[in-house]
Amino acid sequence: MILLRSLRDTNKKVTLLNLFQTVVQTNKLHLNSVLPNKDDFVNINLQGNSLKYPSVWLRDNCQCEQCFHQSAKSRILNLCKFNVNVSIKSVVQDETSVQVTWDDDHVSRYALNWLKFRSFMPEDQLKYTKTLYRPVKTPWHGKDFHKVCAKHDYERILYSEAALYKWLQDLSTYGVALIQNTPNCDTALDGIVEKIGFTKRTHYGVKFIVENVANTSNVAYLSSNLQMHVDLPYYEYCPGVNMLHCLVQTLSEGGENLLSDGHHTASYMKNNYPDQYKLLTDIEVEWSDVGVEHGNEFFKLYRSSVICLDRHGYVKRINFSVPQRGSHFPGPIETVKPWYEAHSLFYELNQKFAAQFKTEAGDILVFDNIRLLHGRSAYEDKSDNVRKLIGAYVDWDEIYSRLRCLKAKLNPLEGI
Numbered sequence: 001m002i003l004l005r006s007l008r009d010t011n012k013k014v015t016l017l018n019l020f021q022t023v024v025q026t027n028k029l030h031l032n033s034v035l036p037n038k039d040d041f042v043n044i045n046l047q048g049n050s051l052k053y054p055s056v057w058l059r060d061n062c063q064c065e066q067c068f069h070q071s072a073k074s075r076i077l078n079l080c081k082f083n084v085n086v087s088i089k090s091v092v093q094d095e096t097s098v099q100v101t102w103d104d105d106h107v108s109r110y111a112l113n114w115l116k117f118r119s120f121m122p123e124d125q126l127k128y129t130k131t132l133y134r135p136v137k138t139p140w141h142g143k144d145f146h147k148v149c150a151k152h153d154y155e156r157i158l159y160s161e162a163a164l165y166k167w168l169q170d171l172s173t174y175g176v177a178l179i180q181n182t183p184n185c186d187t188a189l190d191g192i193v194e195k196i197g198f199t200k201r202t203h204y205g206v207k208f209i210v211e212n213v214a215n216t217s218n219v220a221y222l223s224s225n226l227q228m229h230v231d232l233p234y235y236e237y238c239p240g241v242n243m244l245h246c247l248v249q250t251l252s253e254g255g256e257n258l259l260s261d262g263h264h265t266a267s268y269m270k271n272n273y274p275d276q277y278k279l280l281t282d283i284e285v286e287w288s289d290v291g292v293e294h295g296n297e298f299f300k301l302y303r304s305s306v307i308c309l310d311r312h313g314y315v316k317r318i319n320f321s322v323p324q325r326g327s328h329f330p331g332p333i334e335t336v337k338p339w340y341e342a343h344s345l346f347y348e349l350n351q352k353f354a355a356q357f358k359t360e361a362g363d364i365l366v367f368d369n370i371r372l373l374h375g376r377s378a379y380e381d382k383s384d385n386v387r388k389l390i391g392a393y394v395d396w397d398e399i400y401s402r403l404r405c406l407k408a409k410l411n412p413l414e415g416i
């Protein structure tokens with residue numbers, strides 16, 4: 001069915017017979033390539049366990065200077081001369097390494113630690129995914145917010161790599177982490193950003209100021225109620241993390257933050273409202289932002305579903321913003337009303353699951369912008385009390401990279 005649809009999408013006219021032949025040929029090709037011969041795998045003994053490695057993978061990952069550039073830490077073998085059906089002359093193992101001599105007399109040597117770290121055993125692959133690839137995300141309900149939102153200290157993050165690591169680890173796991181005791185100046189946020197890398201610049205600038213502005217270019221710059229949303233869903237490369245430094249908090253009623261974990265809501269919908277969940281994962285809508293900021297015109301459009309899944313069915317991104325959803329609906333007309341019902345349900349559940357709190361001057365609220373929805377209740381400025389936040393975005397690529405660098409330094413993994 002998937003094959004049929006994708007062929008139709010490319011506007012190729014195929015008869016059922018063609019299709020049948022394609023499937024048969026594909027299967028044949030598949031079968032031929034998976035039939036193992038004795039040279040396809042090498043078994044290596046590691047502390048009493050026999051671990052199996054594909055020969056083609058070993059040859060591809062030869063660590064010698066002809067195949068791997070030592071300072072660039074990158075593969076340099078010539079793919080034009082690469083033999084997928086490589087065969088082995090001999091395998092010799094000592095206490096710390098394995099030496100493989102290939103049919104063309106090329107010799108590869110691998111440290112046992114290096115091999116162990118790259119084990120193909122499913123449990124080892126899973127361990128690597130969780131420890132080094134990306135920390136596992138823990139979804140939460142707003143009633144547990146006080147437990148999941150860890151408090152971190154500004155100075156400690158600047159001067160201790162362990163504190164920086166802990167903060168980024170909490171942020172990746174729960175999608176939120178608060179920094180306290182931040183100096184009361186417009187550039188204080190820069191110090192934190194520099195500990196990670198650099199900001200994600202958008203058409204709202206390198207940093208942005210959130211305060212009440214008449215004739216604003218964005219509804220966030222008003223003092224009225226701000227419905228829960230993610231920032232900038234109209235970017236294909238949507239900013240990963242939002243950092244909001246509170247310089248002046250309102251003394252009036254309101255100005256409270258609302259935060260809801262979109263992963264928790266998605267999982268709740270999947271279990272309790274599967275049809276509506278499917279609509280929100282399948283149907284693309286158009287996110288948009290059109291206007292002028294700092295004299296620069298912008299016309300941003302991006303089509304995507306509200307809940308975006310990866311190929312394993314895990315949520316990889318949440319898009320939600322009432323003001324920044326465009327009026328063009330790219331899907332079939334029959335899907336519109338059911339989609340609106342599912343969309344309203346998603347919002348209602350996020351409101352139900354949201355945590356409500358009020359940051360103080362000196363707080364930097366840091367949260368995952370492609371996972372959490374955030375909002376703010378209405379407030380009122382006074383002449384001597386004008387609420388002011390300074391914000392910046394940082395991408396997940398930079399955060400995960402910093403986390404891995406810190407992990408390798410603070411808690412070295414054998415064979416990395």
Ligand SMILES: [Zn+2]
Pocket residue numbers: 062063064065066067068106107108
């Ligand atoms: Zn080599």
